[in-house]
Amino acid sequence: MHFHSGQLGFLLPIISACLFASVESKSSEHPRSAFTFDQLWKLEKGFWDSFLYPANLKQTQGNASTIFASDVQGRVDITRTFDGDELNREYIFGLFADPEHVSLVGVPIAYNITQFTANDNIASATTVVTFNATSFGVLIPVTIDTWIEFNADGKIAQYDATFRWFEYLLDFLVEGVATKINATEPDQAVAYVADLLATAICDTHEQHCTGSNQQYTDTASCYDFLTKTVRFGKAHELGRNTLLCREVHEHMVQYRPDVHCSHIGPGGGGYCVDDMDYMQTVLQRYFNDSWIPFGYGTDQNIWLAD
Numbered sequence: 456m457h458f459h460s461g462q463l464g465f466l467l468p469i470i471s472a473c474l475f476a477s478v479e480s481k482s483s484e485h486p487r488s489a490f491t492f493d494q495l496w497k498l499e500k501g502f503w504d505s506f507l508y509p510a511n512l513k514q515t516q517g518n519a520s521t522i523f524a525s526d527v528q529g530r531v532d533i534t535r536t537f538d539g540d541e542l543n544r545e546y547i548f549g550l551f552a553d554p555e556h557v558s559l560v561g562v563p564i565a566y567n568i569t570q571f572t573a574n575d576n577i578a579s580a581t582t583v584v585t586f587n588a589t590s591f592g593v594l595i596p597v598t599i600d601t602w603i604e605f606n607a608d609g610k611i612a613q614y615d616a617t618f619r620w621f622e623y624l625l626d627f628l629v630e631g632v633a634t635k636i637n638a639t640e641p642d643q644a645v646a647y648v649a650d651l652l653a654t655a656i657c658d659t660h661e662q663h664c665t666g667s668n669q670q671y672t673d674t675a676s677c678y679d680f681l682t683k684t685v686r687f688g689k690a691h692e693l694g695r696n697t698l699l700c701r702e703v704h705e706h707m708v709q710y711r712p713d714v715h716c717s718h719i720g721p722g723g724g725g726y727c728v729d730d731m732d733y734m735q736t737v738l739q740r741y742f743n744d745s746w747i748p749f750g751y752g753t754d755q756n757i758w759l760a761d
Contacts, residue, residue, distance in 0.1 A: 488576055488607035495573035498605055499580055506548065506584070508562035514548035515710065524606050528613040528742055533621055534703060535694035535726065536741055545707045545715075552706075554589045557655035559628065559702060560597060561588040575748035576605050576612075581619075590651065591628055597621075602746055613742055622690035645687055649698055653681035656698075656705045656719055663712045670720025680721055700727035 490498070505514055505522055514522060520540045529537045529547070537543050554562045563584045570581035579602050586595050598619040606612040618624075633644035657677040664670055671677035681698050688697025704718035704726060717724030731739070740760050745753045753759065 495578045499578045503566045511548040511552050514544050520544050524610040524612045530615050532617045533693045545710050550706045557590050560586040577748050578603050625690045649682050652702045653678050659705050659708050663708045664716035668712045668716040696723055696729045
């Protein structure tokens with residue numbers, strides 16, 4: 456079939472109207488505040504600027520965030536999900552805010568966005584963040600993949616973060632320790648790191664977890680549990696019943712002991728627990744909004760909450 460230019464001129468407006476009507480019908484199902492590519496780029500950079508130390512200290516203070524929506528939803532692959540502004544500020548910013556405190560990766564001091572794409576109100580990026588791992592005396596690049604949805608105010612409504620090559624990173628740190636202490640067996644380096652982390656956790660417990668927030672009878676029982684009873688943990692187990700999980704949560708205890716002390720205790724407080732297997736983790740229905748721009752694919756998205 457052949458069309459003359461006059462016929463095409465007549466058909467194009469009809470075709471365009473149909474296409475735009477299709478897009479509008481999809482977007483109207485889940486109204487979004489669309490941003491330009493430039494706006495999303497600036498919002499992305501604004502988050503990472505706030506993530507760096509010492510700018511991140513400001514986000515751990517005050518009653519409201521300039522970054523997160525009050526009902527923000529967040530998921531980090533090596534840990535688990537986090538709900539609400541206050542909790543997310545404590546974990547995303549407070550976890551990396553003290554260069555003098557024992558920590559796996561220390562504080563973030565620089566970043567480079569290596570991949571970025573954005574549409575509607577969603578931005579997806581790969582960012583290489585340089586951390587000053589003061590506990591291990593090394594600067595380390597950490598690759599973090601993020602999906603971020605922004606609300607109408609430009610605040611983060613939900614995010615999904617993946618630490619790429621984290622197992623490799625953990626091995627790198629342990630191998631560095633092995634060299635430092637002249638270890639002859641890999642287990643010696645792991646034991647050294649376990650001692651370092653357990654001592655810090657128990658010191659924090661002794662200082663902040665008192666009265667009804669107390670989790671261990673004394674420092675000795677705390678240290679014994681963390682080094683002998685609970686497992687050290689693998690790279691994907693920072694949200695399970697492990698020492699590594701309690702290392703993560705220990706940094707937040709100072710902010711709200713009544714909330715976080717239980718997370719470093721023997722019971723794990725609902726965060727450092729083995730409550731989900733692989734299948735449950737992958738198929739968890741958690742997010743309120745689809746990660747596909749303009750509301751596409753909501754009818755088949757298995758990650759959307761019921």
